[in-house]
Each structure stands twice: as C-alpha cells, then as structure tokens.
Amino acid sequence: MTYAAALGMTVLEATPERTRVAVTVGSTGLNMHGTAHGGLIFSVADEAFAIISNQHAQAVAVETHLSFFRAVREGDLLVAVATPERVGRTLATYRVEVRRGAEGEVVALFLGTVSRRETVHPAG
Template sequence: MSYTEALGMTVLEASPERTRVALTVTAAGLNMHGTAHGGLVFSLADEAFAVISNLDVQAVAAETHLSFFRAAREGERLVAVATPERVARTLATYRVEVRRGEEGEVLALFLGTVSRRDRQGEERTS
C-alpha cells in the first residue's frame, strides 16, 4: 500500500491546468487538539502538487511552503486544488488550495516550485 493509499487520497482530476485530490479526515489523522494534523494537510497538498507537476515531465520539488488558515475536523472531506502559477522550461511554480469540500472555504494555501526535466528517453515538444 502506498502512502497516498494509506491516507485515503483519491485523485479526482488530473490535467496540466487543474488537478484535484481529496481525502476524508479520519481519527488516525487527528492531532492532539482533535483537528486534522498539519502533516495530513501538507501531504494532501503535496500530492496534488506532485501529480500536476509530473503530468508532462519529470519534476522534483525544489521548495514548498504551506500556510494554515482554518482547522479541519474528523469526517470532513478535504479537496486540494492545484493550478499552475508559472511553468517554464526548467522550473515551475504551482498554487494548491486545500478546501473544505469541493467549493468550501480555503483551509490552507500551499505554494511549491519544482525543477523540471524531460523523462528519460523522451524529447520535449513544447
């Protein structure tokens, strides 16, 4: 079982323009205050970031940042929505909003930059 499977993550949509990944907060994902652990929220945002940034090329994270705005509780469904901020030949930056539900309030904002390169044996056409 992969890490994302163990956390119960599901990719809802994956395109270079928008990627969505969801999970439901369980008791195993709570912190000492009874709210979603920051690591769980980060992992959800990071998965959306990883999926969107690796769709067309091989990418590895160079820098990430996460700001927390609101807490999530057990049973709530969280959706991470990743969109590109700037995509260039060797670097790309993505914005990921972690929301309460599909259209709910933004609980956290993740920004991440990746180093990009062609997958081995492939030539970039764009």
Template structure:
C-alpha cells in the same frame, strides 16, 4: 502501500491546468487538539502538487510553503486544487488550495511549491 492509499486520497481530475485530489480526515489523522494534523493537510496538498507537476515532465520539488487558515476535523472532506502559477523549461511553480467541502466551501490552507523539471525519460509515464 503508497501514502496516497494509506491516507485515502483519490485523484478526481488531473490535467496540466487543474488537478484535484480529495480525502476525508480520519481519527488516525488528528493531532493532540483533535483537529487534522498539519502533516495530513500538507500531504494532501503535496500529492496534488506532485501529480500536476509530473504530468508533462519529470519533476522534483525544490521549495514548498504551506499556510494554515482553518482547522479541519475528523469526517471533513478536503480537496486540494492545484493550478500552475508559472511553468518554464526548467522550473515551475504551482498554487494548491486545500478546501473543506460542505454546504459552503472553506479554504483550509494555501500551499505553493516550485519544482525542477526535465524531459521525461523515454518509455515512462506519470502516475496520477
């Protein structure tokens, strides 16, 4: 079973200019303080980053960074919204905002990541 399936992530949209991945925080994803574990939030952002960066090329991460702004709790619906900052021939950098959905959308975290990219081998396709 993939991490995406284990954490209950769903790809809502996957285009080279915008990718959105959603999940709901469960009790299994909480830390000792009763809030979403940083690794769960990172995994959601990283999944959106992986999907968007592999749509047009074969890509592997070379650098990532995540800043936390707000806590998320069990039952919170989170969405990671990935957009390109700069896409070059061999390197690409993406921005991923992790947002809590509800009456008001709140930014929970900001992820940035850079990938090394190359042409996809013939006969292969990305997995959204």
C-alpha cells in the same frame, strides 16, 4: 501500497491545468487538539502538487510552503486543488488550495516549485 493510498486519498481530476485530490479526515489523522494534523493537510496538498507537476515533465520539488488558515475536523472532506502559477522550461511553480469540501472555504494554501528534468513522452 503508496503513501497517498494508505492515507485514503482519491484523485478526482488530473490535468496540466487543474488537479484535484481528496481525503476525508479520519480519527487517525487528528492531532493532540482533536483537529486535522498539519502533516495530513500538507500530504493532500503535496499529492496534488506532485501529480500536476509531473504531467508533462519529470519534476522534483525544490521548495514548498504551506499556510494554515482554518482548523479542520474529523469527518471533513479536504479537496486539494492544484493549478499552475508559472511553468517554464526548467522550473515550474504551482498553487494548491486545500478546501473544506469540493467548493468550500480555503483552509490552507500551498505553494511549491519544481525543477523540471525532462519531457515525459506518452506511451505508445
């Protein structure tokens, strides 16, 4: 089982233009204040970042940053929406908005840059 699967993440969409990953905050995802642990929020953003950045190249993260804007509660659905900011030959930067619900408020903003290693060729 992968880390994302163990956390209960679901891939809703996966294209080079937009990738969406969802997770519902459960009781095991809470911090000492009873709100979503920052690691859970980071994890859903990072999963969307990993999926989108590996669509057409083998990508390895070189830098990430996450800003928290709003508290998240147990039962909230988080949807990480990843979009490209700039995709070059060797480096690519992606923006991931973590939203409460499919079209809800942005609760966190993730920016990440990857090193692109090689082109991925489709099977067949």
